[in-house]
Amino acid sequence: MTIRYAILGLLSREPLSGYDLKKLIADSDVFYWSGSNNQIYRALVDLHRDGLVTQEVQPQEDRPARKIYTITGAGRDALRAWVLTPPDLPQLRHPALIQLAWGDQVESGALDALLAAYEEEVRVKLLMLQEGARREAQVPVRTGCARWLRDAIAGRLRAFYEHELAWVRELRAELTDFCGE
Amino acid sequence: MTIRYAILGLLSREPLSGYDLKKLIADSDVFYWSGSNNQIYRALVDLHRDGLVTQEVQPQEDRPARKIYTITGAGRDALRAWVLTPPDLPQLRHPALIQLAWGDQVESGALDALLAAYEEEVRVKLLMLQEGARREAQVPVRTGCARWLRDAIAGRLRAFYEHELAWVRELRAELTDFCGE
DNA sequence: CAAATCATGTAATGTGTTACATGATTCG
DNA sequence: CGAATCATGTAACACATTACATGATTTG
Numbered sequence: 001m002t003i004r005y006a007i008l009g010l011l012s013r014e015p016l017s018g019y020d021l022k023k024l025i026a027d028s029d030v031f032y033w034s035g036s037n038n039q040i041y042r043a044l045v046d047l048h049r050d051g052l053v054t055q056e057v058q059p060q061e062d063r064p065a066r067k068i069y070t071i072t073g074a075g076r077d078a079l080r081a082w083v084l085t086p087p088d089l090p091q092l093r094h095p096a097l098i099q100l101a102w103g104d105q106v107e108s109g110a111l112d113a114l115l116a117a118y119e120e121e122v123r124v125k126l127l128m129l130q131e132g133a134r135r136e137a138q139v140p141v142r143t144g145c146a147r148w149l150r151d152a153i154a155g156r157l158r159a160f161y162e163h164e165l166a167w168v169r170e171l172r173a174e175l176t177d178f179c180g181e
Numbered sequence: 182m183t184i185r186y187a188i189l190g191l192l193s194r195e196p197l198s199g200y201d202l203k204k205l206i207a208d209s210d211v212f213y214w215s216g217s218n219n220q221i222y223r224a225l226v227d228l229h230r231d232g233l234v235t236q237e238v239q240p241q242e243d244r245p246a247r248k249i250y251t252i253t254g255a256g257r258d259a260l261r262a263w264v265l266t267p268p269d270l271p272q273l274r275h276p277a278l279i280q281l282a283w284g285d286q287v288e289s290g291a292l293d294a295l296l297a298a299y300e301e302e303v304r305v306k307l308l309m310l311q312e313g314a315r316r317e318a319q320v321p322v323r324t325g326c327a328r329w330l331r332d333a334i335a336g337r338l339r340a341f342y343e344h345e346l347a348w349v350r351e352l353r354a355e356l357t358d359f360c361g362e
Numbered sequence: 363c364a365a366a367t368c369a370t371g372t373a374a375t376g377t378g379t380t381a382c383a384t385g386a387t388t389c390g
Numbered sequence: 391c392g393a394a395t396c397a398t399g400t401a402a403c404a405c406a407t408t409a410c411a412t413g414a415t416t417t418g
């Protein structure tokens with residue numbers, strides 16, 4: 001259900017097409033959904049049906065028509081009400097931790113290789129995140145408050161991956177001491 | 182699909198019933214699934230069909246019969262193979278970050294109240310986690326390696342919530358400077 | 363010339379949660 | 391005496407992902 005509010009939020013900044021929303025959500029890390037057509041276009045139908053957005057068809061030459069969605073007053077009210085809803089705790093889905101739980105069943109060399117690959121994966125992800133944040137930071141924003149919030153959100157995400165990287169590195173450093181042959 | 186391997190892993194320690202597995206998974210934070218009957222019992226049917234576990238019905242007086250599942254050799258092989266699979270990156274589903282993204286649309290007093298409630302929620306969660314880890318630490322474990330892995334996993338989870346708590350607190354401290362009225 | 367971009371949407375499938383159903387026993 | 395525990399399972403629904411479908415244009 002939350003993806004509807006994420007879309008509503010994005011539309012509160014500016015009117016967008018389904019295609020635009022799809023890209024924004026698919027490329028984002030905070031908006032953790034896949035951003036599949038199915039999800040986006042169906043959510044927009046729902047939002048439109050509930051009167052939270054209006055739809056304007058914008059024909060184009062040489063390209064399929066765009067459907068531009070604009071948030072309504074009721075939409076803004078719904079968004080504000082949702083923002084003030086007590087937030088759920090973050091959910092950390094961490095498959096590597098589960099694999100590691102049975103790590104004593106494989107030889108420690110293979111385990112270290114696994115962790116090395118994982119460390120590299122996290123490192124690359126962190127770089128991409130920083131790159132993305134740098135691009136984001138260029139986008140101008142209305143108020144100082146909005147800018148501060150944006151940076152705080154990006155910062156939290158970046159910190160998470162930094163901590164993850166530090167954790168794997170320490171893990172690898174200690175691995176042979178505890179599971180070495 | 183991963184829940185099958187989580188179950189397989191739990192069965193690699195000792196034979197368990199579906200009910201046991203359900204409790205273990207539902208109470209765990211690392212095994213992030215809800216541990217609903219549907220999921221567990223269906224997964225066990227699949228594992229049994231694929232020959233990765235065997236089933237033994239254990240009748241009881243006064244209580245429904247238990248079905249005890251035991252991992253097979255093929256099951257152990259499958260588990261080991263999966264453990265060495267390149268792990269996916271962790272997925273952080275953080276609704277509070279999304280709500281915060283539109284935080285400039287509400288008054289800063291309400292936003293601080295929101296964050297205060299969230300901070301408290303995180304604090305309680307962290308306490309419960311530490312409590313759970315203390316109980317877990319009592320459970321004896323075969324090898325030093327297994328113990329170390331268990332602590333590393335619990336430590337990562339605890340660190341995540343500690344960082345979250347620190348982050349919210351700093352956020353609240355800075356809130357009035359940037360979004361104050 | 364193949365692949366990506368633009369732009370919409372549907373279908374099939376997979377995954378996950380809540381609620382329902384049963385029924386004895388034990389605990390507060 | 392109501393609620394929780396033990397123990398299995400099914401049904402309905404919600405949520406998500408991948409793949410399919412169309413078709414012109416642009417880029418490598």
